[in-house]
Amino acid sequence: MPGTTQTISSRIRQHPGRIRNVALSVAGILLFAVFIHQPFPLFLPAIGGLAVTALVIGFSTRHMTIREAFGIGRLNRRILLYTLPAVLLGVLLGIFTRNRFELTLIPAGFAGVVFVAPLIGAFEEVVFRGYIQGQLRPVGMIFSIVSASSVHTCYKLLVILTLAIPLQFDFFFLIFWTFVGGLLFGTLRELSGSAIPPIIAHAVFDIVLYGGLATAPVWVWS
Numbered sequence: 653m654p655g656t657t658q659t660i661s662s663r664i665r666q667h668p669g670r671i672r673n674v675a676l677s678v679a680g681i682l683l684f685a686v687f688i689h690q691p692f693p694l695f696l697p698a699i700g701g702l703a704v705t706a707l708v709i710g711f712s713t714r715h716m717t718i719r720e721a722f723g724i725g726r727l728n729r730r731i732l733l734y735t736l737p738a739v740l741l742g743v744l745l746g747i748f749t750r751n752r753f754e755l756t757l758i759p760a761g762f763a764g765v766v767f768v769a770p771l772i773g774a775f776e777e778v779v780f781r782g783y784i785q786g787q788l789r790p791v792g793m794i795f796s797i798v799s800a801s802s803v804h805t806c807y808k809l810l811v812i813l814t815l816a817i818p819l820q821f822d823f824f825f826l827i828f829w830t831f832v833g834g835l836l837f838g839t840l841r842e843l844s845g846s847a848i849p850p851i852i853a854h855a856v857f858d859i860v861l862y863g864g865l866a867t868a869p870v871w872v873w874s
Contacts, residue, residue, distance in 0.1 A: 673787060677704075681702075681779070681803070682810060683700065686698075721786075738850065739856050743857075743860055749857075769863075773851075778847060
């Protein structure tokens with residue numbers, strides 16, 4: 653609707669610094685996604701992209717504490733209240749995805765990847781739901797949730813599309829549910845007032861989905 657669009661536009665104009673910081677950090681993330689699979693020296697832009705993102709985040713949060721910068725508030729009743737829903741969400745999404753890939757509903761056992769994949773998922777939440785969604789929050793709650801989820805989805809898509817050997821994979825399923833999952837994780841962040849519940853949800857999801865695999869899929873590692 654025109655009125656809503658105008659409101660968002662005006663809020664964007666009111667926060668040019670936040671928009672610039674997010675745009676630069678996202679550019680670095682996407683640069684990483686495009687070049688991460690390339691051999692040396694074409695691999696170097698991926699490192700440069702990460703460096704740009706780190707510098708932008710560091711500079712834009714220099715007057716904040718780590719907790720403020722990434723939305724990781726001190727534990728309180730509100731955050732603890734959403735811990736159980738976060739765990740349940742992670743379990744349900746993991747089971748749903750395993751069923752789609754025709755795997756057993758829960759892992760028969762846990763391999764070494766169970767210790768790595770959740771850390772990567774948690775780091776993604778710190779960046780996308782913690783920093784990016786937090787930076788965009790003054791523009792609007794829905795805008796920040798959708799934007800963070802969209803960026804995360806674009807990142808995953810680029811990581812897969814830039815593989816030297818294309819995957820035989822249901823891209824629509826992965827991209828659609830990455831976006832929907834991002835919306836759910838972003839909503840958890842808003843309801844709880846903290847990035848801790850989405851971090852927990854994503855980590856549990858990765859444990860349920862990848863825990864029984866010998867190695868993690870490419871979109872987890874990259």
